[in-house]
Amino acid sequence: MSSERAASLSRPLRVAVLASGRGSNLQVLIDRIHGRGKVQIVAVGSDKPQAPALARAEAAGIETHVFATADFGGGRSERDAAIAAWLSGLGVELVVLAGYMQLLGPELLERFSGRVINVHPALLPAFPGLDAVGQALAYGVKVFGVTVHFVDDGVDTGPIILQEAVALPNARTREEVFDALHEIEHRLLPRAVGLIADGAVAPDPEHPRRVLVR
């Protein structure tokens, strides 16, 4: 991707965001990086018709689309095909999962190979999957953190772009951990998108599983 991107650095990277919830990460992307020359958020999709993320997108004049579970009798594969067609039609170059609660299937991931990123509230590979913060609290860790990574066909197993840790040795509730992690997410996710737009993110040729960030 980085060589493709290098050829087109003169125009903004076309980004889509998929979100299921509040959309606070979407809002940060809109506020800090969208429409400033480097990144254009051209689409926001959700599986939840009532997701506040959709209203945030509309308020920013960004096209939205709902891919509700109820509308896709055929299940994930059919929904993914519809999402992929929509993204392709809009010329999307990078897909950002920002609190998107559906797993993406292999067809979509293959079509957007190396062009889907996710933000996860743990220091992967620790605590993948749902309720990462609850898992970490139950384990009794003293250090929490956030990972931005490429999405592959596993659950939160793709190559890591950025990570940041925070020491919370006395944390006992999800709320206090999320207070710290949201701040980190809101810093790391725009940074990752900006770095990708700059063509500054590439696999290490010697070990492609490791991501080099210039």
Next chain:
Amino acid sequence: MSSERAASLSRPLRVAVLASGRGSNLQVLIDRIHGRGKVQIVAVGSDKPQAPALARAEAAGIETHVFATADFGGGRSERDAAIAAWLSGLGVELVVLAGYMQLLGPELLERFSGRVINVHPALLPAFPGLDAVGQALAYGVKVFGVTVHFVDDGVDTGPIILQEAVALPNARTREEVFDALHEIEHRLLPRAVGLIADGAVAPDPEHPRRVLVR
């Protein structure tokens, strides 16, 4: 343990260290915390007759013993029984694994329940077991770290006492990671031993898997 300890805070905590290698963590314990009133290292054991850790102990006037694999035909269980008898005879209250490359069996761990700690060069539960730093490099993490934890009957699965992270986003070799982690180990391990000696470490009554540090 903390209540037992509270009753005896007036005398030093009797500590044994088990080590297989260089003994740099042992040296830090000797230099920073041994014989200053709070902690007395009364024994250093090793499975390796040539371990430099033994010479470090002898130089500090600390009793040593070798429990070499070749001397225990019956395997781990027989060796563990010998270690446990030796530790009990010396009135050891805390066992510190500092680069000890043998697994301890359930009998010894039960006899010293909640009184064996280990230092591990990763942010557990990520990368347990051997070559944690190599595992982390292969995965491509951006944040590394150190964990001091109680030892239970799993491999690096016990309750966490202290953790510290370090961001090394460009690390590519074990050497550069170990340079950073050794410094952290040398800070965390004496701190953990000192906190235990102070009676400042106890399971959270609401969730014993979580360790509270005062």
